[in-house]
Amino acid sequence: MEKNKLEKYKNLLESELKLLENELNSVGRKNPDNLKDWEAEPDEEALPSADSTDYADEIEEFEGNAAILKELEIKYNETKKALEKMKNGTYGICDVCGKEIPEARLDANPSATTCLEHVK
Ligand SMILES: [Zn+2]
Known part of the structure; x- marks a missing residue:
């Protein structure tokens, strides 16, 4: 791939990574034992409490957060992986068949x- 195109994708990936990191930090926190992993961290108010009348709603909100977190985490790891491939000089090449990934897809x-x- 041409250098200026690589540069373009690199910039896209790096800003995407920052964005994802911000979003991840807003819905969760990094797992201290595994920094590649995030845990859903509901704020105090969102934690289900037995004396609340909105118990079900609050659980739902927590589960919603966990689902969003999972999605973000997958995207984050994919973006990281793509940047990694860039370092290795294999960016834009299919992991499975080794053919070039069409630019429209990238x-x-x-x-x-x-x-x-x-x-x-
Ligand atoms: Zn392929």
């Missing part, structure tokens, strides 16, 4: 690590 999703045929 434009739509710069963190793609497989061609369309090999989407997980």
